[in-house]
Amino acid sequence: MLMHVIHMGHDVFKANDKLAEKNRKNLDKHGIFAVNVMGAIGSGKTTLIEEAIKHLKDRYRIAVIAGDVIAEMDASRFRKLGVPTVPANTGKECHLDAKLVENALKEIDLENTDLLLIENVGNLICPVDFKLGEHLRVVAVSVSEGDDIILKHPMIFKTAELAIINKVDLAGAVDADPEKMHEDILSLNPDVPVLLTSKHDWESLETWIGFIEIGLMKAKEGKSN
Ligand SMILES: Nc1nc2c(ncn2[C@@H]2O[C@H](COP(=O)(O)OP(=O)(O)OP(=O)(O)O)[C@@H](O)[C@H]2O)c(=O)[nH]1
Numbered sequence: 174m175l176m177h178v179i180h181m182g183h184d185v186f187k188a189n190d191k192l193a194e195k196n197r198k199n200l201d202k203h204g205i206f207a208v209n210v211m212g213a214i215g216s217g218k219t220t221l222i223e224e225a226i227k228h229l230k231d232r233y234r235i236a237v238i239a240g241d242v243i244a245e246m247d248a249s250r251f252r253k254l255g256v257p258t259v260p261a262n263t264g265k266e267c268h269l270d271a272k273l274v275e276n277a278l279k280e281i282d283l284e285n286t287d288l289l290l291i292e293n294v295g296n297l298i299c300p301v302d303f304k305l306g307e308h309l310r311v312v313a314v315s316v317s318e319g320d321d322i323i324l325k326h327p328m329i330f331k332t333a334e335l336a337i338i339n340k341v342d343l344a345g346a347v348d349a350d351p352e353k354m355h356e357d358i359l360s361l362n363p364d365v366p367v368l369l370t371s372k373h374d375w376e377s378l379e380t381w382i383g384f385i386e387i388g389l390m391k392a393k394e395g396k397s398n
């Protein structure tokens with residue numbers, strides 16, 4: 174029985190990986206740079222994406238996939254900024270998967286998109302095994318989850334390509350030590366870039382947006398080669 178369940182799990186991941194590869198090829202064909210923003214509930218994923226949109230939308234054509242269990246609140250926040258947004262509701266699932274993204278891509282004008290920002294469902298466990306076809310896997314946590322949050326959820330930090338510790342402006346108020354959080358991330362993944370951000374500190378947001386811009390430039394070079 175246990176072996177049967179394990180095999181079923183492997184099959185699901187394998188099928189998802191295959192579809193993620195297909196999504197990736199589709200995105201590459203159009204020269205689109207795709208960012209998967211994973212992270213804890215309420216850590217500031219939507220806020221970080223909103224800030225990126227505000228500062229990049231005059232220079233790049235942006236689309237958003239807003240993953241949520243049922244609601245469309247985040248999707249409407251992105252739409253307010255004037256970017257095409259596809260809500261991807263997962264129902265009972267605690268993560269987006271490549272199939273949901275494949276479907277959402279059908280609703281996006283890929284010919285006229287440079288950057289795809291994907292907000293995953295707020296969760297630090299489920300999204301780990303489900304690639305979407307993205308080029309950059311980001312994980313965001315905030316100090317208000319407590320500074321032991323990282324070591325409790327090692328896998329998402331081990332597999333992330335960029336880690337963000339957000340709401341550092343609140344660190345004192347919640348007795349959290351952002352430097353400890355930074356060290357915890359590096360103890361799990363010594364090579365991952367770690368950003369300490371606050372929505373009240375433009376310079377910290379600039380580093381986040383700079384990361385996206387580097388990816389955008391690389392995607393452009395890839396398309397012209
Ligand atoms: N003080 C402070 N508040 C922040 C910061 N970033 C986000 N917030 C606030 O935290 C709350 C949650 O932010 P969201 O961006 O909605 O978080 P989220 O991760 O998208 O939340 P879910 O999608 O519900 O998981 C909002 O009230 C934000 O204004 C920050 O850097 N500092």
Ligand SMILES: [Mg+2]
Nearest residue numbers: 218219247292
């Ligand atoms: Mg959100």
